[in-house]
Amino acid sequence: MNDSSPPGTAQATHADAVSHEIRWLEQVIEARLGHFFDGTTAPFTVPPAPEQPRGTALGDLIARTGMNATARLVLALAVAPHVNSAVLDPFYVKNSAIDRAFSQFGGHPDAGTAFVPSVETALFLIAGTDTAARIAAMRLFEPDNPLRVSAGVTLTQTPPSHVSRLDIPVHRVVALCDGKPPRPDFSPNFPARRLTTKLGWExxxxPAGVRDQLQHILAWLENRDTILQDWGLERQFGRGYKALFYGxxxxxxxxTATLLGQRTGLDVYRVDLSMVVSKYIGETEKNLGLIFDMAAERDWILFFDEADALFGTRTATASSNDRHANQEVSYLLQRIEECQSLVILASNLRSNIDDAFFRRFQSAIGFARPTVPERLQLWQNTLSGVPVAEDIDLRALARTHDLSGAAITNVVRHAAVGALRRGASSVAAEDIKSAVTAEMRKEGRTS
Ligand SMILES: Nc1ncnc2c1ncn2[C@@H]1O[C@H](COP(=O)(O)OP(=O)(O)OP(=O)(O)O)[C@@H](O)[C@H]1O
Ligand SMILES: [Mg+2]
Structure with missing residues (x-):
């Protein structure tokens, strides 16, 4: 949400700013191509860039980063294929002398039905065929340029052509067009889901020991700016924090991961590794890359569930699928290592994790099945709003049944349905009893 927006700034205004910018790009393309085909030696004048007042996502970005007209042109060129690819059609003009596209205009050779801009295209727009001006403009594409860092313009080289394709992640475009950071749950290709809960920290x-370890993580999240900047420790370590939850x-x-986000106001995204590593073969690096980029930019907490695929000895593997999976795992480990946010990995099996791996975490927190007093508390909390019959003895329930928190929730749900099916207006001991039996059976145990 953009708090600095003047009242009445609607989504349309953000999108209008983008559309003015694209219209300007269109004018520059037309002028540049006209100049090129005229073969004139007169200096080229770039049509003036539209004024982008603050209060729109684009206007704010320009003001914040101090992007000049040249940088803005490159940004517009990266955005154009996402919003109006027809703007780039003039580049499809063929050079009749050699019956192929003009190499001066660049463009990515893998392009399908629409022109895909490359660095070459940007340089042509900025500097035409003037070598010195082109070299000067190369500075824009360096990795620490605001165009890359703040605006998010990407360059990707893919074999065999190694042409540098100019692009920008779709979430950046969406953010420019609707003025707020998108929550990318909408994409079926996005292998992460935001976690929320109606439960609270209380x-x-x-157990107290575990709570204490969680308080430590909270304290890190709340004080990391002081620790890193004021105390000068950023030279020793980064903003990233890695925690392992096992049990x-x-x-x-x-x-717990969800509540850490709730407590600190950070979004928590859950990545399902089993899904990532198998289903998304090939696409994995792209998708995971997006998750990590978003996490860095938006300060997300990343929660990797069933992280066991990352642990243990990475054995020599036979099939190419396995090798591929191993490659993905190494990529993932490296990204986790470099990630500048809180990353939580969860696993059911402590024994699966080798010691070398353990040492990489700032916190390793063991979750155990609840003790009798904890179970009593869980029963009380879960049933707090439920009408219960007098014959229910929560202490006895807690003592007798070795159930996890999740199992207790399941039992209560089952018992509530059972009671209502009986036509009763409250949950009685018999409902709980048959629900416990059903839950035990589900877990492959007998009560
Ligand atoms: N320690 C707990 N305190 C309070 N509620 C709990 C606790 N453990 C489990 N629950 C209840 O059970 C539900 C499921 O627990 P959760 O999904 O967090 O378990 P998990 O450890 O992640 O399990 P898994 O290893 O199967 O993923 C919770 O949403 C909550 O309602
Ligand atoms: Mg879980």
Whole structure:
């Protein structure tokens, strides 16, 4: 949300700013091509860039980064294929002397039905065929230029052509057009989901030792700017923090990650590794790259569930699929290592994790099945709003049944349905009893 927007700034205004910028790009393309085909030696004058007042996402970006007209042109060129690819059609003109496209205009050779701009295209627009001016403009594409860092323009080289394709991630375009950072749940290709809960921190039932370790993570998130900047420790370590949550199913690992976000106001995204590594072969690096870029930019907490695929000995593998998966794992480990946000990895199996791996975490937190008093607390919390019959003895329930937090939630749900099916207006001991039996059976145990 953009708090600095003047009242009444609607989404349309953000999109209008982008559309003015694209219209300007169109004028520059026309003027540049006209100049090129005229063969004139007269200096080229760039049509003036539209004024982009503050209060729109684009206007604010320009003001914040101090982008000049040249940088803005490159940004517009990267955005154009996402919003109006027809603007680039004039580049499709063929050079009749050699019956192929003008190499001066650049463009990516893999292009399908629309022209895909390359660095060459940008240089042509900025500097025409003037070598010195082109060299000067190359500065824009260096990795620390605001155009790359703040605006998010990307360059990708793919074999065999190694042409540098000019692009910008779609979420950046969306953010420019609607003025707020998008939550990219909408894309089916995005292998992460935002975690939310209606429970609160006080609902979390955990032993004091574990709570203390969680407070430490919270304190890091709340004080990292002081620690890194004021205390000068950023030279020693980065903003990233890696935590491992391990323990049996249903003991609150996912809930805790969600609540850490709730407490600190940060979004928590859950990445399902089993999905990433198998289903998205080939696409994996692209998708994961997007997640990490977003996490860095938006200060997300990343939660990797079922992270076991990352642990243990990475054995020599036979099939090319396995090799591929191994490659993805190495990529992922490297990105986790470099990530500048909180990354939480969750696993059910402590024994799967080798010691070398353990040492990479700033926190390793073991979740255990709840003790009797913890189970009592869980029963009380879960049933707090539920009408219960007098024959229910929560202490006895807590003592007798070795259930996890998740199992207790399941039992209560099952018992509530059971009670209503009986036509009763409250949950009675018999409902709980049959629900416990059903839950135990589900877990492959008997009560
Ligand atoms: N320690 C706990 N305190 C409070 N509620 C809990 C706790 N553990 C589990 N629950 C309840 O069970 C639900 C499921 O727990 P959660 O998904 O966090 O378990 P998990 O450890 O992530 O399990 P898994 O290993 O299967 O992913 C929670 O949303 C919550 O309702
Ligand atoms: Mg979980």
């Amino acid at each position: 609902d979390l039932i955990l 049996p199913p249903g003991t609150g690992k996912t809930l």
